[in-house]
Amino acid sequence: MNPYLWDDLINGSFVPAKDNVLLVGDSAGMLFPTTHEGIGPALKSGIMAAESVIQVLRGQGKAEGPYLRKIGEIKTVLVELQLMTKKLGDAAKKGADAFLGSMVELFERTINE
Numbered sequence: 539m540n541p542y543l544w545d546d547l548i549n550g551s552f553v554p555a556k557d558n559v560l561l562v563g564d565s566a567g568m569l570f571p572t573t574h575e576g577i578g579p580a581l582k583s584g585i586m587a588a589e590s591v592i593q594v595l596r597g598q599g600k601a602e603g604p605y606l607r608k609i610g611e612i613k614t615v616l617v618e619l620q621l622m623t624k625k626l627g628d629a630a631k632k633g634a635d636a637f638l639g640s641m642v643e644l645f646e647r648t649i650n651e
């Protein structure tokens with residue numbers, strides 16, 4: 539079962555890190571909307587978590603700080619994909635070609651990530 543946490547992650551009501559405990563991938567709500575591609579963001583956030591741990595091992599503080607900053611990049615993509623998903627309904631009202639075009643755009647954006 540895939541978690542649907544996009545909105546909570548984007549609006550900040552769900553924060554996927556506390557001190558040195560960092561959630562990545564699906565558990566952090568990073569599964570992409572509509573396409574449900576989650577391998578890319580899972581790998582990317584895993585690397586970001588590892589980088590954050592290394593960063594604090596070399597310095598001071600908790601890993602949550604650098605990690606939450608780094609995943610801002612993934613949250614930006616999620617916002618973009620959410621907007622594209624919301625536009626699918628409008629495209630569908632314009633007809634099959636418009637809907638197909640919007641779906642292709644959404645899949646291409648996901649694949650590029």
Ligand SMILES: Cc1cc2nc3c(=O)[nH]c(=O)nc-3n(C[C@H](O)[C@H](O)[C@H](O)COP(=O)(O)OP(=O)(O)OC[C@H]3O[C@@H](n4cnc5c(N)ncnc54)[C@H](O)[C@@H]3O)c2cc1C
Nearest residue numbers: 539540562563564565566569570574575576577578580581
């Ligand atoms: C049917 C299906 C098809 C999919 N197809 C695609 C696709 O084509 N492309 C794509 O990008 N994404 C796809 N996804 C989504 C993708 O699989 C996930 O987004 C991705 O695997 C998330 O990786 P993760 O490491 O966050 O979580 P997971 O891969 O779920 O790894 C979490 C691991 O933690 C383990 N675990 C859970 N609880 C505990 C516990 N208490 N103690 C110890 N271990 C625990 C689980 O057994 C699991 O091995 C698909 C998902 C499904 C369900």
